[in-house]
Amino acid sequence: MSEPQKKRRRRRLKAPREEIAWFPVIDPDLCNSCSSCYDYCPKDVFSSAAVEDGLKRRPKMTVANPYNCIVLCSACMKVCAAEAISFPPRDDFEHYVDYLD
């Protein structure tokens, strides 16, 4: 990684995590099943779909644990060369986060 790691600010969510709909969405038409997002995310958000009998290609990636996603993180978008990952508008979610430092 060429960029220095940014120090993560301490934060507090202002609502229960399950009430905050911030998580990645994968466009299955664009996803090429490369697993880069799976390898990159430290929060176990992604999982491959179940292998179907007779399927010749790898199954598509899915968002298996959406509420594990860190609110306002969108780092995995950058590792998806297929541009299959998207997030909702960040400005709509800023009000859910209090920064403590």
Ligand code: SF4
């Ligand atoms: S990085 Fe993108 S293309 Fe690769 S598995 Fe994840 S969503 Fe699919």
Ligand code: SF4
């Ligand atoms: S935004 Fe961050 S925490 Fe959420 S799925 Fe992507 S890498 Fe994981």
